[in-house]
Structure formats: C-alpha cells, structure tokens
Amino acid sequence: MRYSYYPGCSLHSTASEYDLSTRAVMEALGVELVELSDWNCCGASSGHASSHFLTYALPLRNLILAEKQAAGDLLVPCAACYNLLKTADYKMASRDGEAESLNSEMQTIMGRRYEGRVQVRHVLEVLALPEIRRKIAAGVTRPLSGLKVAAYYGCLLSRPPQVVAFEDNPEQPTTMDAVLRLAGAEPVPWWGKTDCCGASLAISQPGLVETMVGRIVSAASYAGATALVTACPLCQSNLDTRQAPGQEMMPVFFITELLGLALGLAGSDKWLRRHMCDTQPVLAGVGGSLTAAHGKAGM
Amino acid sequence: MAAIEPVVEFGRRVETHSGQPVNRCYQCRKCSGGCPLTFAMDILPHQLIRLVQLGLSEKALQSKTIWVCAACRTCVSRCPNGIDTAAVADALKQMAVESGTAVAENKVYAFHQSFLQSVRSNGRLHELGMIAGYKLKTKTYTQDLAMGLGMFRRGKLKLMAEKISRRDEIRQIFARSGEVKA
Structure with a gap:
C-alpha cells in the first residue's frame, strides 16, 4: 500500500511529533509514504479569509502536483489541510464556471490542469480501513489498558459533511474511538467530540481560545477521561497550550502517538518530549508503564 | 444612521x-x-x-x-x-x-496578513517569521513569550524558513488573487 504524503506546514514545525509518529506508524503497518515534492501551504486558515481565489488556488497547486507525481492517493494528517484539499477537489468536481476559470489560471501558472484524479485521504480514514485495522489488532504489543481518553475530532474532519466527511454520522464520529479501542485504550462517551477549539484565533484572540479550550477540557474531564486525543495539529496545539493556568493540565496526544506506543514502536520518547503539557503522569502505570519500558530499550 | x-x-x-x-x-x-x-x-x-x-x-x-x-x-x-x-x-x-471600512478586530486581520506574507515569500508558512510579523503589526511583543520560548526549546519553532523551489508559481497565484496587501 502506497500513498503520496502531504505533511503541511505544521507537521514540519510545531507538530513535528505528529509527522514522526505518523511516519513510524504507517511504516509499521506496511504503508509506504512518498512525500509530495515541492508542496506548498494550503492556506489554512488565512487564505480563505483573505481571498476567494486563494481558497482554491493554494490547495489546487498541491492537487495538480499529486496528480502529476502519481504516487497514489494523497494522505493528509492535518485536519485543516485535509479540509481545504477536499474543498478544492469538490469545487473542481463541480465543473462550474469558476472551476473552469481556476483550471485555466493554473494552466497558465503551472502549465497543467487538474483532471480530478486525486483521492484525498485523512490519516484516520486510512487507520479505519479493514485491512489496516487487522494489522493494528495483530501488531499491538503493549495495549494501553487502563488509559481513559476522550477522542476529540474537532471541526474540519467532518464539516461540511457533503464535502469532507468519512464518518457515518458527522455529528457523532467514531473512527478514532475504534482505533483507540484496538490499541487497548478506553475511549469515553462525551459531548465535546466535534466542538471547535478556536483554530487560528489562538494568536490574535487568545482569550476566546482559552474559553473554548476550557469547555472542551472540562467536558472530557467530566466524562472521566485523563487525556485528550486529536488528529489535527492546530487542535493539539490549542489544547496543549491554552488550558487555563492554575487548573490541573490534561495532556493531549496525537492518535498516531498512542497507536505507536501500543505497537511498541521505537522513538516514542522523541515525540512525547515535544509536548507542552507533560504526558508522563498519565502514561505511568498504563499497560505496564509504556515509556519506562521504552527508556530501558534505549529508544 | x-x-x-x-x-x-x-x-x-x-x-x-x-x-x-x-x-x-x-x-x-x-x-x-x-x-x-x-x-x-x-x-x-x-x-x-x-x-x-x-x-x-x-x-x-x-x-x-x-x-x-x-x-x-x-x-x-x-x-x-x-x-x-x-x-x-x-x-x-x-x-x-x-471598501476601507474600519476593521472591527484589527488583530485578527493582522494575523491573516502576517500569515499570508510568510506563505507568499516562502511557499510554506514559517511560523516564527509569521509571529514576528504579527508582533510588529500589533505591538504585542510580550504576549505568549514564555510559551514561545518553551516551544522553541522543544524544537517546535524553526529559525530558518523552509522555501519551496517553485516560488514563482506561488507569487503568480498571489498576483492573481487580488488579496489586499498591508
């Protein structure tokens, strides 16, 4: 199984642990990733705020590159990139006048049009494939038993449903919960799954984002979770850095990090030490103390 | 009225x-x-x-x-x-x-401008450069300083921008966007 891989800007910097853990997990599951050559920022979320043309043109350049490089479906770990790439693909599939004019602009700029042959896939979508689920079930060596987590999907994996969703019920997504169960963890039922973390308002309106993050963390805590799990670098960053000072902090994992731990993969300490909120207290004692075992193995 | x-x-x-x-x-x-x-x-x-x-x-x-x-x-x-x-x-x-209407939330606008400035020149977002641009525009020099240092120590913020090779294509996309500049 081979995918073209679009990491997006965050995975090359603030969310490098998501990049590292995604690559490690995919390799362990026999999925080959070929990074899209010369990819550009998809524009999330300032592109669409500032120009209707940028909304589509920035992701469209990546779709055209993916079609040209033809390394397989385009795998995207970032929910915001995923959403914008899907939105551009959806627009082009409509073949309306605007799609036509976008294509002729791109023909002038890149010497190439988009023919609509790229399938954009989110990491969660791939982890939920029956074949991959079987491999996960067979590969778990350190089940995360006793770890109660709240699977947090955020906005952009399921909205708007006609454009992006791979969930049966976009208001009540379940794919991440299923992966967590395979990894031996206990995902709690809760109501904050698809609430908004405040996204790109974190820098310009930090007070608003603290309020929104506070609601999510309280809901997860009320449901009995000791940690949050995300599949989006912006959600993880907001939840990890904007919890109200003075309160007990709840660690925020990427789904691929927990999966990597359960699969017993090397290098998990390199992912987890990048977190702002310490992950050790929650992991201590889980599945026979995961990270301690990793430390001894010199990983 | x-x-x-x-x-x-x-x-x-x-x-x-x-x-x-x-x-x-x-x-x-x-x-x-x-x-x-x-x-x-x-x-x-x-x-x-x-x-x-x-x-x-x-x-x-x-x-x-x-x-x-x-x-x-x-x-x-x-x-x-x-x-x-x-x-x-x-x-x-x-x-x-x-239309030159007074922007009700200047900081949000400044964020979008700083973000796109970085993408326009590099093809990818350089977070540190974007934050520096934002702070110059808004004079919010001390906001999130401790957090920024913590992120830097954890290797989450790169000093140098990643640049794509076909920046000319990005410049052309922006030139056609009609995006209003600073």
Whole structure:
C-alpha cells in the first residue's frame, strides 16, 4: 500500500511529533509514504479569509502536483489541510464556471490542469480501513489498558459533511474511538467530540481560545477521561497550550502517538518530549508503564 | 444612521463574492444555535445574514462577528438552505478591507496578513517569521513569550524558513488573487 504524503506546514514545525509518529506508524503497518515534492501551504486558515481565489488556488497547486507525481492517493494528517484539499477537489468536481476559470489560471501558472484524479485521504480514514485495522489488532504489543481518553475530532474532519466527511454520522464520529479501542485504550462517551477549539484565533484572540479550550477540557474531564486525543495539529496545539493556568493540565496526544506506543514502536520518547503539557503522569502505570519500558530499550 | 443600499444590490454583491445563496435564508437560527463563538460576537450569525438581505452593509461590514468567526463550519453543516455562513463572513471581511471600512478586530486581520506574507515569500508558512510579523503589526511583543520560548526549546519553532523551489508559481497565484496587501 502506497500513498503520496502531504505533511503541511505544521507537521514540519510545531507538530513535528505528529509527522514522526505518523511516519513510524504507517511504516509499521506496511504503508509506504512518498512525500509530495515541492508542496506548498494550503492556506489554512488565512487564505480563505483573505481571498476567494486563494481558497482554491493554494490547495489546487498541491492537487495538480499529486496528480502529476502519481504516487497514489494523497494522505493528509492535518485536519485543516485535509479540509481545504477536499474543498478544492469538490469545487473542481463541480465543473462550474469558476472551476473552469481556476483550471485555466493554473494552466497558465503551472502549465497543467487538474483532471480530478486525486483521492484525498485523512490519516484516520486510512487507520479505519479493514485491512489496516487487522494489522493494528495483530501488531499491538503493549495495549494501553487502563488509559481513559476522550477522542476529540474537532471541526474540519467532518464539516461540511457533503464535502469532507468519512464518518457515518458527522455529528457523532467514531473512527478514532475504534482505533483507540484496538490499541487497548478506553475511549469515553462525551459531548465535546466535534466542538471547535478556536483554530487560528489562538494568536490574535487568545482569550476566546482559552474559553473554548476550557469547555472542551472540562467536558472530557467530566466524562472521566485523563487525556485528550486529536488528529489535527492546530487542535493539539490549542489544547496543549491554552488550558487555563492554575487548573490541573490534561495532556493531549496525537492518535498516531498512542497507536505507536501500543505497537511498541521505537522513538516514542522523541515525540512525547515535544509536548507542552507533560504526558508522563498519565502514561505511568498504563499497560505496564509504556515509556519506562521504552527508556530501558534505549529508544 | 446607517446608509441603506438597495436590498438587491448589496445582497447580490455578497452572493457573487461568497458564492452563497444568501437570499434563501428564512431565519430558522440553526446557525446561531450551533455557533461556538456567539459569546464573542456583536451580531449573531443569522442576524448577519439578515443584514445582508436587507442591504444594511455598514452594520455587516463593521461587525466583530465577521472577524471572530473561526470557520468551524457548524453553521453550514446544519443550514437547511445550504448557506455557508462562514464563507459569507469571509466575503464580508474582504469587502470590508476593500471598501476601507474600519476593521472591527484589527488583530485578527493582522494575523491573516502576517500569515499570508510568510506563505507568499516562502511557499510554506514559517511560523516564527509569521509571529514576528504579527508582533510588529500589533505591538504585542510580550504576549505568549514564555510559551514561545518553551516551544522553541522543544524544537517546535524553526529559525530558518523552509522555501519551496517553485516560488514563482506561488507569487503568480498571489498576483492573481487580488488579496489586499498591508
């Protein structure tokens, strides 16, 4: 199984642990990733705020590159990139006048049009494939038993449903919960799954984002979770850095990090030490103390 | 008193700019019921759409609402008439800047400008460069300083920007975007 891989800007910097853990997990599951050559920022979320043309043109350049490089479906770990790439693909599939004019602009700029042959896939979508689920079930060596987590999907994996969703019920997504169960963890039922973390308002309106993050963390805590799990670098960053000072902090994992731990993969300490909120207290004692075992193995 | 443009004219401009069928709205308020940011808004999402329908351009363009929308897309997912209110807010942001209307939330605007400046010159976002640009624009030098240092120590912020090789293509995309510059 081979995918073209679009990491997006965050995975090359603030969310490098998501990049590292995604690559490690995919390799362990026999999925080959070929990074899209010369990819550009998809524009999330300032592109669409500032120009209707940028909304589509920035992701469209990546779709055209993916079609040209033809390394397989385009795998995207970032929910915001995923959403914008899907939105551009959806627009082009409509073949309306605007799609036509976008294509002729791109023909002038890149010497190439988009023919609509790229399938954009989110990491969660791939982890939920029956074949991959079987491999996960067979590969778990350190089940995360006793770890109660709240699977947090955020906005952009399921909205708007006609454009992006791979969930049966976009208001009540379940794919991440299923992966967590395979990894031996206990995902709690809760109501904050698809609430908004405040996204790109974190820098310009930090007070608003603290309020929104506070609601999510309280809901997860009320449901009995000791940690949050995300599949989006912006959600993880907001939840990890904007919890109200003075309160007990709840660690925020990427789904691929927990999966990597359960699969017993090397290098998990390199992912987890990048977190702002310490992950050790929650992991201590889980599945026979995961990270301690990793430390001894010199990983 | 706010200037009133003929109803059809402003509404039509917003429909064209946003690609959204604003006039289909019959004020069911599902958008405002689901919106997670109403606590920070001066006008509720369904009211924003009503202002557009009524041609009350000044009130719509001067609102905080268009800037604090986080584009979470809850409104469009639940709208029975298929209106993407977040896309309407995007169009109104652009129309506000183009018409020289006072921007109600300058910091949000400064963030978008700094973000795109970085993408325009590198092809990818350089977070440290974007933050530096934002702080110069807004003079918020001390905000999040400790957090920034913590992120830097953990290797989350790169000193040097990653640049793509075909930056000429990105420059051409921006040149065609009509995006309003600083």
